[in-house]
Amino acid sequence: MRALRYLKAELQSKGVRSPVRERMRGAGPAAGVTLVLGDTIANVPVTPHVADKSPYSIKRQEGKLFLKRGENLVLEVEIPSPKFYELKTRDGIPYKKVALLHGKDCLATTLIQKRIHWNAKRCKFCGIELSLQSGETIERKTPEQLLEVALAAKKEGVKHVTITTGTPPTRDKGILAAADAARLLKDEAKLDIHVQFEPPYDLSLLKDLKARGADTVGIHIECFDKRVLSEVAPAKAEMHNAYMRVWEEAVGIFGENQVSSYLIVGMGESDESVFDGCKVLAELGVYPFVVPFRPIPGTDFGKKMPPSYERMRALYEEVTTILRDAGLSWRKNKAGCVRCRACSALPDFEVGL
């Protein structure tokens, strides 16, 4: 059998027809299914316009799940199915509306399911408010609700937590609320914490965040091609310069390898912009979390296709050399998307680094 990193990258570009699917909306790469593939894990698109053309499908046979390519069996897979999804908080909210399992050991929540840019300058790839509109989540999660879910999730093997702030119309960009949640989760649940946010106006907030328990942070520019970014994520394009300062400050506080930025491939950007962006990030000590674009139904880009497997494979192979030169690796990252690695095959391509 060929190396799993190639299979993972191909699945993330081509999708899979699956009898099981997870959230179809929300922040980050939704509309997928998480597959445990041997010693790695992959979140794979299941949106019909992608998956219907894919040679891959998941079949259930005698109580087991198998990945098939056409009629050929590829390997047995697992789809994580957390039991804590069946529980409710003391105030009656289903745990599933508070936080979800990402990958196999990461609990993820969007603390404030609102984004100030949603109406006028929303990111065309993001479905952060769609899951709120559909009733799949609640607008605001309290630290206490999160702790309740985290303690239950920890019993099922969860080791780290990703907190996405959303972006409320406040100067702290939601970081203070994330810091409150981080402190409670760190003190009471003893989990590693990752927080994702937009560049704040006040950089001293980063020190507060670290002091209250955050181990890693994600500050996601998404794309280094300014023309594409202006079209796809106009609010982020406007604060383009701010990212540089915040990344530098964050690396100084959290350390190299503990700061990351998503770079989405497949929105119209050039390969050169991906490489240059990865170099800049790596030179700053920021892990460039290169992911294939994921179409989310209901978003402006809901009908687009992910980038080709061939393109992603070539990019991953090139970017690993940048990681190597900078001494970066997902293995050194303590929490969050980089450590989870379900949404990108880049960590899997690090083999031999």
Next chain:
Amino acid sequence: MRVKIRLFAMFRELVGAKEMELHLEEGSSIFDALSKLCEMYGICNELFNEHGKLRDHVRVLRNGRGEELRSMLKDGDEIAIFPPAVGG
């Protein structure tokens, strides 16, 4: 005065250093600093177009902020230069 120059991606490769210190006359601007880099390292084509303007999308930050090239520098300022695909 002394100004710290930080280079990223292709500029780092072209110059062969990730940072350096430039000695400039008092009253020098960001443009003067870039011109000196051109003289020292032959990177004019990468920084400027045929009309002498900064190339589209080359990003130059002074102390972490985007500013006009005619902005006057102060002793201890830091200039960061990023490659074309990164800026805009």
